[in-house]
Amino acid sequence: MQRPPSVDELARKLAHHGLPHPLLVEVARSAIANRCVDDADDLVRSRTRRLLTPVINATGVLLHTNMGRAPLAHQGDAQYTNLELDLASGARGSRQAAIGELLATATGAEAAMVVNNCAGAVMLALAAVAGGHSVAVSRGELVEIGGAFRVPDVMALSGAELVEVGTTNRTRLGDYRKAVDQGAHAVLKVHQSNYRIVGFTEETSVRALSTVDVPVIADIGSGLLDSSCPWLDGPPPRWLEGEPAARQTLRDGADLVTFSGDKLFGGPQAGIIAGKAELVAACGRHPLARALRPGSLVLDALQTTTMAYLDRRGGDIEFWRMAATPVHELERRANDLAVRFGSTSVIDTHAVPGGGTLPTVSIPSRGVRINADQTSQLREFDPPVIARVDKGATIIDVLTINPDDDWVVGKAMESLGASIVGAQTNAKEGLS
Ligand SMILES: *Cc1c(COP(=O)(O)O)cnc(C)c1O
Numbered sequence: 001m002q003r004p005p006s007v008d009e010l011a012r013k014l015a016h017h018g019l020p021h022p023l024l025v026e027v028a029r030s031a032i033a034n035r036c037v038d039d040a041d042d043l044v045r046s047r048t049r050r051l052l053t054p055v056i057n058a059t060g061v062l063l064h065t066n067m068g069r070a071p072l073a074h075q076g077d078a079q080y081t082n083l084e085l086d087l088a089s090g091a092r093g094s095r096q097a098a099i100g101e102l103l104a105t106a107t108g109a110e111a112a113m114v115v116n117n118c119a120g121a122v123m124l125a126l127a128a129v130a131g132g133h134s135v136a137v138s139r140g141e142l143v144e145i146g147g148a149f150r151v152p153d154v155m156a157l158s159g160a161e162l163v164e165v166g167t168t169n170r171t172r173l174g175d176y177r178k179a180v181d182q183g184a185h186a187v188l189k190v191h192q193s194n195y196r197i198v199g200f201t202e203e204t205s206v207r208a209l210s211t212v213d214v215p216v217i218a219d220i221g222s223g224l225l226d227s228s229c230p231w232l233d234g235p236p237p238r239w240l241e242g243e244p245a246a247r248q249t250l251r252d253g254a255d256l257v258t259f260s261g262d263k264l265f266g267g268p269q270a271g272i273i274a275g276k277a278e279l280v281a282a283c284g285r286h287p288l289a290r291a292l293r294p295g296s297l298v299l300d301a302l303q304t305t306t307m308a309y310l311d312r313r314g315g316d317i318e319f320w321r322m323a324a325t326p327v328h329e330l331e332r333r334a335n336d337l338a339v340r341f342g343s344t345s346v347i348d349t350h351a352v353p354g355g356g357t358l359p360t361v362s363i364p365s366r367g368v369r370i371n372a373d374q375t376s377q378l379r380e381f382d383p384p385v386i387a388r389v390d391k392g393a394t395i396i397d398v399l400t401i402n403p404d405d406d407w408v409v410g411k412a413m414e415s416l417g418a419s420i421v422g423a424q425t426n427a428k429e430g431l432s
Contacts, residue, residue, distance in 0.1 A: 004035075007025060007029050010040060011024040011027075012024075019048060027044050028040065053383065054074075055384040057071070058386055058397055059388045059397060060350070060365055060397025061388075062355070063262070063264075063319070064386075068262070068269075070318070071318040071322075071402075072301060083095050094284075096113045099303055100113050102306040107246040111280035112272060113283060114298070115289070117261075117269055118272075119154055122158075122219050125283055127160065127286055128286040130158075130185040130186040130215075133186070134163045134179070135160045135163065136184040136187045136188070137162060138165055138175070140169060140171055140203060141203075143195070160186075169202070170202040172204060173204045173212070180212050187212060187215070188219065189216065189218045191219060191244055193222055205252065206249055207252040210252065210254070216254050217258065221357070222357040223246070223261065223265035224264040225245060225246050226248070227248050230312055260272075261298075261302055261305075327365070333403060336406065337413070346368055349365045349395060351399040365397050367395050369394070370396065371394075
């Protein structure tokens with residue numbers, strides 16, 4: 001029987017994989033302990049695949065939570081910034097000042113500020129506006145949004161006391177008024193981002209709530225900036241219909257709106273609070289603001305995104321560039337992919353916004369179908385290509401693929417050596 005190599009010996013043998021030595025030592029130790037020294041190369045490869053790395057999203061889910069929601073540039077050399085330096089006076093400034101002004105202009109608010117995510121934004125807004133007091137929320141809006149954001153839990157953490165009003169399907173203005181008469185300090189309205197109540201329903205609009213005598217905080221979550229989408233060349237996409245937008249919600253009388261930076265806003269993970277100057281200032285002064293403050297990487301990405309909105313350069317925001325791609329363009333790209341594999345057929349697909357937004361919406365798109373479930377082989381490609389499975393076939397949806405990556409996807413498909421099924425042109429994928 002051969003003696004197993006020493007941990008150090010094995011780790012050195014694995015050095016060509018390019019992982020730092022301490023990680024190779026961990027792998028080597030576990031390979032020896034589990035008597036699978038021959039598999040050590042595979043173990044290193046799977047260790048490497050756990051690292052954060054770019055992937056190609058071929059799922060047709062525009063805001064895929066598992067892939068970081070909105071696509072974002074990750075780059076830049078090390079450098080200092082004026083994060084908290086006031087260049088005019090040379091004194092200490094606020095990291096919130098510049099981004100707050102930009103977001104205020106973009107949303108039509110008096111003021112705005114940024115925290116790490118929308119859950120944090122809601123918690124901070126509640127703590128600053130109504131900490132230690134009660135806040136009225138509709139029973140139809142006590143929602144859980146992916147990643148265990150549960151409105152009652154966030155309220156409890158904020159120190160505000162939840163007062164449930166109305167019923168699951170119907171909540172009227174009078175229900176809120178009663179709670180306010182009984183001492184509620186604020187009203188929280190939560191967008192039912194990821195589900196819909198249909199049938200015998202009634203909800204109270206922000207406009208109606210603005211007649212109540214306490215601050216109205218509207219958590220719109222999804223982060224649509226303006227329902228008229230002035231940053232797009234064409235009209236707003238039809239699938240956005242009915243989605244609350246920050247500008248219109250404020251105009252309707254919300255005192256504060258909160259939304260995510262990485263959903264329909266198309267920027268980095270962040271939580272944005274916009275609205276009345278005095279309330280935003282109260283949020284900024286609250287001790288939680290320090291715990292939730294974003295770093296310069298986030299602020300830099302958010303500023304870039306906000307400037308693109310202000311310049312009406314929707315095409316420079318990758319989410320909107322993809323979301324606004326005309327179907328004939330998607331069809332051409334899907335055709336190019338299909339033609340490369342000796343087939344001229346593409347399929348109609350149903351892409352979705354994702355990210356816990358617009359649960360009932362589908363976006364017409366195009367893709368190619370490869371027989372059998374080959375998603376795990378595609379994930380092994382470098383860079384990994386993430387596709388989805390429908391009725392036992394692999395679907396590659398081009399909507400969420402950057403056109404510059406089409407050739408990479410083609411290479412990944414070539415690596416499968418698979419034939420593309422789909423004799424009929426434009427075979428329907430079907431919504432199952
Ligand atoms: C997504 C969402 C949140 C949570 O946002 P994060 O940025 O993920 O923290 C909160 N409220 C609503 C209504 C949402 O849609």
